[in-house]
Amino acid sequence: MVTGDELTARIGSAMKSLAALPPGPVFCGMRNDLPSVLRYLAALRVGRPIALLDPDLPPGTLAELAARFKPAALLGFTRAADGLRRTRGGTPEPHPDLAVLLATSGSTGNPKLVRLSRSAVPANAQAIATALAIDPGETAPTSLPLYYSYGLSVLNSHLAAGATVVLTDAGLLERSFWTMLDEHRCTSLAAVPYQYEMLRKLRFDPAEHPALTTLTQAGGRLRPELVTEFAAKAKRFFVMYGQTEATARIAVLPHDRLATKPGSAGLAVPGGRLTIDDGQVVYHGPNVMMGYAETADDLARGDDLGGVLATGDLGHLDDEGFLYITGRMKRIAKVFGVRVNLDDIEHLLRDRGPIAATSGDDRITVWAEGLDTDGCTTLARRLGSELRLHWSGFDVRGVDRLPLLGTGKIDYSALEART
Known part of the structure; x- marks a missing residue:
């Protein structure tokens, strides 16, 4: 358990390590462990842009990304790459507002990184904490990777609310995960549709875990029958919609509206607004990315989008402002x-x-x-x-x-x- 003064001290130590590096962003192999989290929190505090990446990226993919973005160091990857420094050679320094870089599609080698600002990360964290009514008494496990925007948002929103996060690499199909969940009396669980499909096959019942009161879902459309099934089992079940380009969450469907708004992705998170432009869902809010980056030069750019994100999703709003997603423009x-x-x-x-x-x-x-x-x-x-x-x-x-x-x-x- 790391909290209070000890947490502050450990972040301070990580800040000194980051400050000793040459200027520029750092690449972090973001594992669900304490060193990764301390490095991430230290980077936010010291003003160092940090790219949170899959720690198990293929060496070729990692090398290609490093060649294009010229990080000051690679931390948390393989032993051979750990601590490797690269010469930036005349590359412009990152924009002072740039805080976090996330890949748009996990480990597939997508050439674009999402640029998130220093204001976007806390704004979305607070919006999620408010929408889900997270309070200091909540405890959430890392059931998703922290280099994935949904998993990272669990960490950010709980820290913003003064709540607790249990760090674990164990997956939902491992017995040790559930032992940990009960041992630390976790109150919530975040999962994507495929995980809920697996939980159904395992005949998962939240009632077997007395402290577990809240289930959340994002990362794609969950079959309506599974929404109904898990909503009936859990005290609170939240359907959410988001994109990495919006830091994490864009909309949340409150548990008490599941029955009256079946199939809806919910209302815009606090501080955000949704519109429809020629069938496309457009989100307006402080958590919208600054833009994409394909090379190190792009990291020096300011805010390209001005808080407006054309999501690429097709959908409509009902008369109460609830969002319904009907498909992808490119699918x-x-x-x-x-x-x-x-x-x-x-x-x-x-x-x-x-x-x-x-x-x-x-x-x-x-x-x-x-x-x-x-x-x-x-x-x-x-x-x-x-x-x-x-x-x-x-x-x-x-x-x-x-x-x-x-x-x-x-x-x-x-x-x-x-x-």
Whole structure:
């Protein structure tokens, strides 16, 4: 247990280590452990931009990122890379408002980093703490990676509220995780849709963990029947919507509105506002990123977006301002010349369990867990019938398990690489 003066002292020690480095950002292999958290908090306090990255990035990916962004040091990765310093050679210094850099898609090697400002991080942390009514008596485990915006937001919002975070590398499928959760009397649990699918298969019951009162969900659309099921089991169940580009959360659906607003992503977090522009969801708020970065030079730029984020999601608002997401603007494929929304495919097949849809050459590939050859044919014919397209336009493939990013989201890039 680290708190109060001891926590302050440890952050101060980490600040001295960071201050001794050359100017520029640092790359942190962000593990769910105390050294990583202390390094992160120290960077925020000392004014050093810090990129929170998957500590298990492939060496080639890490080297490519380091070559483009020229960090002052690589910390928390492999022993060979740990502490490595790189010459910045005339690269402009990062903008003074820049605080945190997050990758847009976990460990897939996406070339862009999200630039978050010193005001965006605490603004979103406080907004989440308010929306979820987090108080100093709450305790949350790190059930998600801290280099993922959802996982990081759990840490930030609880610290902002003076609450407690239990650091663990154990996953939800490990017995040690649940032992830890009960031992430290954790009051909440954050998970993405795939984790809830697994919890259902494990017949998870919050009642078996007396201190656990709150479940939260983000990271994609959760099947409506699972929302109903877990909402009935938990004292409080929050459906949330967010993007890394908005630091973390954009909207929260209060537990007491689940029944009256089925399928909604909720209301804008405190301090934020939602609008719809030609079908696209647009978020306005202090937690919007400064912009993307593809090279070290981009880190010197100021705020490119002015607090306005075009999310790339399609949706609408009801008369009370509740948001409903209907799909992604770029998740569009063509089958025999007909435009088909891949999110609609996944929603249509939600009764089939874990499903993922990707696009190909005039075909859609559907990946379904645990499906045999006959089942694949049946599912393809079902899609053809319901969408009024010839079933040969759907390539249905059975897989033992869908590939996942470290964040728990489906790794669509890995699936597309198989086609």
